[in-house]
Amino acid sequence: MNMLPVVVGVLSVNCYIYYCEETKLCAIIDPGANPERIMDLIKKNSLQPMYILLTHGHFDHIGAVKELKELTGAQVAIHREDEGMLTDAVLNLSAHFGRETVQVPPDFVLEDGDILQIGKTSLKVIHTPGHTRGGVSYLGDGILFTGDTLFRGSIGRTDLPRADFSELIQSVNEKLMVLDNSLPIYPGHGSPSTLKLESITNPFLIGVESE
Numbered sequence: 628m629n630m631l632p633v634v635v636g637v638l639s640v641n642c643y644i645y646y647c648e649e650t651k652l653c654a655i656i657d658p659g660a661n662p663e664r665i666m667d668l669i670k671k672n673s674l675q676p677m678y679i680l681l682t683h684g685h686f687d688h689i690g691a692v693k694e695l696k697e698l699t700g701a702q703v704a705i706h707r708e709d710e711g712m713l714t715d716a717v718l719n720l721s722a723h724f725g726r727e728t729v730q731v732p733p734d735f736v737l738e739d740g741d742i743l744q745i746g747k748t749s750l751k752v753i754h755t756p757g758h759t760r761g762g763v764s765y766l767g768d769g770i771l772f773t774g775d776t777l778f779r780g781s782i783g784r785t786d787l788p789r790a791d792f793s794e795l796i797q798s799v800n801e802k803l804m805v806l807d808n809s810l811p812i813y814p815g816h817g818s819p820s821t822l823k824l825e826s827i828t829n830p831f832l833i834g835v836e837s838e
């Protein structure tokens with residue numbers, strides 16, 4: 628598997644390093660905190676970061692963006708609809724949780740269907756709004772990073788500002804569940820799963836499939 632996980636921060640965000648085995652180029656997905664631990668892993672594996680990619684703009688997923696950009700020179704990208712969250716402590720909810728943080732504006736913004744080439748591998752951007760308006764999942768080589776859209780046995784919170792429960796369910800059913808159901812999913816928090824397992828066991832998805 629060309630991916631290295633590292634759990635970061637007080638809210639235990641899964642940061643993932645997705646890399647090309649041949650070229651050692653990589654993308655850092657959701658560096659929420661602990662930049663030194665993320666850098667250790669990158670150095671230990673002789674990886675070269677090209678991108679810092681966010682699944683969405685909540686503070687627990689973006690907290691080490693600025694520092695890692697300075698350390699690696701990697702380009703920061705987030706979906707257009709979550710762009711403002713990188714530099715606004717109210718929008719990224721850090722002010723609300725009493726740990727105010729602002730990062731740097733993105734180098735470029737993402738749209739549904741964009742493909743990011745990382746050496747000989749790639750990540751495809753799948754816009755999955757609902758938890759936030761600009762929430763995305765990233766589809767790599769036999770792996771799906773779902774951020775706070777889809778968890779093992781659960782889905783992302785929709786009681787927060789700019790979130791929408793029915794939009795989130797629609798995103799999961801129409802954008803994720805249509806993919807190869809043997810795909811492993813790596814969520815923003817908690818353990819990995821597969822699309823198939825979630826389609827059978829996830830209480831938020833059973834019985835709400837669109838007819």
Ligand SMILES: [Zn+2]
Binds near residue numbers: 683685758775783
């Ligand atoms: Zn979130």
Ligand SMILES: [Zn+2]
Binds near residue numbers: 685815
């Ligand atoms: Zn989160």
